[in-house]
Amino acid sequence: MNSRERVLNLFEGKEIDRVPCFSGMGNITEAGINKLGYRFAGIHLDAQQMAATAASTFKMFGYECGVVPVDLCVEAEAIGCVINVYPSAEGILYPTIKEKMIHKEDEMEIKLPEGLAERGRIPLMREAIALLKADIGGEVAIGSYVLGPFTLAGQIMELNDLLKLSFKKPDKVAALLDVMADAIIIVAKEYEKAGVDYLTVREMGATSDVLSPRVFKSLIQPPLQKVIKGISVHSVLHICGKTNDIVTSMMDAGPTAISVEQKNDVAESRKKLGDKALIFGNFDAYNVLVSGSEELVRSTMRKCIDDGVSAVWPGCDIWPTVPPQNMAAMMDEVKTYGGKK
Amino acid sequence: MADEARTKQILEKLRNGVIQYDEDACREGANEAVAEGLDANGAIFDGLVSGMEEVGRLFEAQEYFVPEILMCADALYAGLEILKPHCKQMDLGVKGSVVIGTVEGDVHDIGKNLVKMMFDVAGFNVYDLGRDVPLDKFVDEQLKTDSDIVCLSAMMTTSMVGMPLIIEKIKAKNPNCMIMIGGAPTSKDLADKWGADGYAEDASNALKEAIKMVAFLKKLRAEKTAQQ
Numbered sequence: 001m002n003s004r005e006r007v008l009n010l011f012e013g014k015e016i017d018r019v020p021c022f023s024g025m026g027n028i029t030e031a032g033i034n035k036l037g038y039r040f041a042g043i044h045l046d047a048q049q050m051a052a053t054a055a056s057t058f059k060m061f062g063y064e065c066g067v068v069p070v071d072l073c074v075e076a077e078a079i080g081c082v083i084n085v086y087p088s089a090e091g092i093l094y095p096t097i098k099e100k101m102i103h104k105e106d107e108m109e110i111k112l113p114e115g116l117a118e119r120g121r122i123p124l125m126r127e128a129i130a131l132l133k134a135d136i137g138g139e140v141a142i143g144s145y146v147l148g149p150f151t152l153a154g155q156i157m158e159l160n161d162l163l164k165l166s167f168k169k170p171d172k173v174a175a176l177l178d179v180m181a182d183a184i185i186i187v188a189k190e191y192e193k194a195g196v197d198y199l200t201v202r203e204m205g206a207t208s209d210v211l212s213p214r215v216f217k218s219l220i221q222p223p224l225q226k227v228i229k230g231i232s233v234h235s236v237l238h239i240c241g242k243t244n245d246i247v248t249s250m251m252d253a254g255p256t257a258i259s260v261e262q263k264n265d266v267a268e269s270r271k272k273l274g275d276k277a278l279i280f281g282n283f284d285a286y287n288v289l290v291s292g293s294e295e296l297v298r299s300t301m302r303k304c305i306d307d308g309v310s311a312v313w314p315g316c317d318i319w320p321t322v323p324p325q326n327m328a329a330m331m332d333e334v335k336t337y338g339g340k341k
Numbered sequence: 342m343a344d345e346a347r348t349k350q351i352l353e354k355l356r357n358g359v360i361q362y363d364e365d366a367c368r369e370g371a372n373e374a375v376a377e378g379l380d381a382n383g384a385i386f387d388g389l390v391s392g393m394e395e396v397g398r399l400f401e402a403q404e405y406f407v408p409e410i411l412m413c414a415d416a417l418y419a420g421l422e423i424l425k426p427h428c429k430q431m432d433l434g435v436k437g438s439v440v441i442g443t444v445e446g447d448v449h450d451i452g453k454n455l456v457k458m459m460f461d462v463a464g465f466n467v468y469d470l471g472r473d474v475p476l477d478k479f480v481d482e483q484l485k486t487d488s489d490i491v492c493l494s495a496m497m498t499t500s501m502v503g504m505p506l507i508i509e510k511i512k513a514k515n516p517n518c519m520i521m522i523g524g525a526p527t528s529k530d531l532a533d534k535w536g537a538d539g540y541a542e543d544a545s546n547a548l549k550e551a552i553k554m555v556a557f558l559k560k561l562r563a564e565k566t567a568q569q
Contacts, residue, residue, distance in 0.1 A: 084473075086446070093446040094497070096473060160411060160451060167408040209525075210407040240525075286498045286526055291534075319498055 003064035007141040011234040021334040022065035024143045024200030024236045026317035031324050032056030040092045044085050047124045051131035058140050061327040066136050067143045068128045071095040076155040078120035102157035108176050116186050129194035141197040146188050148203025149180035149223040181223040185230035198234040207241030224253045261315025270308035278310045285314035290322050294329040301333040343377040355388025360395050362412035367420035381427035389417050397552045437489035440482045442470030447500035476503050480510045495524040505535040
């Protein structure tokens, strides 16, 4: 059983030989970038470089997927925000939104621009996905990600205002989130056309560290549900932070799997959601994988498996400076320990 | 001069204004405090800050979430703006200045703003560099202002890693400067490892830490007043 079969079987509820070790979020490594002779700042704007860098994590470490893009600004840029890729940065700086579209409350009623699928880097993303698929798609599942409606809205307008208005003017926010959902579905469809096997919906901004479970249910869940319904391939819903109180709502939104980070008690979530639910997680992608020792990496992988994750999967993007020996330790531990389970 | 009962009433108005995120009530309470000759520092600490302490408690009890806190902060500022010009220098031995900002690569500033608010309340000179701030700017600004404290914030793991570089540079030039780091991906271990003097994990913890700091000032102030 190769990695591709293992991951796809997992999604389809079929037999697998062990838990896979993969991600639906960014997982490029500096080791990969250096080997290819690229610069981090360059790969966001070049489909070939983006795809080659994404493929290198599988080629060098056996990581069981290929995922593009690298940054979180694709949708906002296509809708009309200006992004900053920090072109002259020497180190690793992820692109950010330089200019928001909505600056005050009465600008919230926006319409999506015509031909969203051809704007910004969407065409580049289609190309990168196709290249990645042609390169390693026979061996691993190919994934991509979109933002959730609330997280995307937090890029389009001031997050501070969005949060306050979620409380003061929930109807206005709901209307905006619905427009965001439409945009996300358009983008997801393009990625599907380009050949992804699974899509992760990253609703990072809607964590229960920030919003009450009640607001999550009334305001966040409906547009999320709409997005997930609009996705035809396997979908994974990712939310950061303390998610134990909302895992049921996350599942109710209808994804194939949910993804949680280290602040979630997975044993507890497993009890709540039952044996069949696909729960991906949940190690600290920085404090364990990057700055932890090999032994910490190994013991954390074992804990994830013991707690009952369906796939060992990071809580966030893998930070590129991950030491190669930690990547190797992660893969080795999941294969040997996961194989025994 | 307002009598004790009236003073209490005004302080209560300020306190409840913050808790109930009622900007108008805070403005009204602050104007009354000024008109009726209340000590402005007292109105801030025993009215507005006292309300914010309760907000911190409500947050911990998961009755309030970030949207509520942001609205409470707006209410606090509405009162603070009116009271501040009437403040006497407090002379608590902790007056000082602080450079604060979100590091380059990160555009999230909610936690940063909450910490900034408490520095404002405590009467610090606050040099707010905003967000997505190039690393060297922190170093330059610290040197320029000779600030006692530098606060670095990052919400994303992806931007946090710039912090040790700033800390190293500032400490090399000015070892006495206190450095606080904050943001979801930071931890006590990282703060120790990078040589920072303090940390706050996220907006809520930042608020808690900042409230603790201001509560300490409040205690100092109470002791000082009692001595007089």
